[in-house]
Amino acid sequence: MRFLIISLSCLLLASVSQVAQADGMVVDKVYHPYVMPFEREVEWRLVSRQTDNGNVLAQRGGFGGAINDTMSLEGYLVGERDDNGDFGLSSYELELRWQLVEQGRLWADWGALFELEKQHNIDAYEATTGFLWEKEFGRTSLTMNAFLVYEWGADIANEWESEFRLQYRYRYRSAFQPSIEIYAGEDFFGVGPGFIGLHRFSPKRQLKWEAGFISELSQSGKDHSFRLALEFEF
């Protein structure tokens, strides 16, 4: 079964290179392919993108948790600032993460992600699927995500897109793990530094944080993104 999933993912990746790359906010979060049973979390993410045309701000709040030993389900409400400068609800999202192999058992670790998003007040949908991959090299970890995205609905053009994310981090201390991140999408190739960390309050309560500052390199204009994510697990 797992070999079949891996084979299908390889085919999926082969097809990814044939479609348009994703537009919109490419900088977001690099997902790790692990699920902890009993885990529940509330999450808040912020992405602020500064270009020559102004600032785009997106925030999302989420709640979810493990539904069995290898899968977690999380729902999000996403808010964005519109062209008039008003911040409001923009979409709803449901996300399923699936840990496909036991950590460390194979040469590298695998997971999958499935996501469904509905835009608020308009007939526009987005389905995302892809793989989550991680490999340890001593005290460093390389994490990669590759996603295939399909958008459809009466209010948008139907199209396939792709996204790629990479994070290479040094596990210096649990509270501070510096990283380099890469994000690629339609007309976007960004690189920049980041860090993640964790603080444990009590045996079942901990706070995780992530931040990154990504600069777009493929265009000549200004395009910088700052991302921040906080997760409280309980």
Add this chain to the structure above:
Amino acid sequence: MNKWILALSMLLLCMSSWLAYAKEYKLILKDHLFYPAEITVPANKKLRLVIENQDDTPEEFDSFDLNREKVLYPGRTSVIYIGPLSPGRYDFFGEFSPNTARGTVVATEVNDADN
């Protein structure tokens, strides 16, 4: 650019399915204590920690040094794959009983390790 990155990803994904050989080391969790509390293992090898939780409550194996987290269900045996480790000491603990359930994996050159 993306095509090259994705081609590299695809190659890595296919390589990921390789199963590495891993030698087995057994631990027991009883009364919120790990037995033995210290194990010596060979450096630079893949290893399997086989942990039997003899308590009637779940525990969560946690180690930043080993980069592992794993739920140990009561009355069940769990497997944690670790390594290859550089020579050194790697602490672990039970997240639900952090004051008592503690242990260390000591990775040494092969001649010094418990075999």
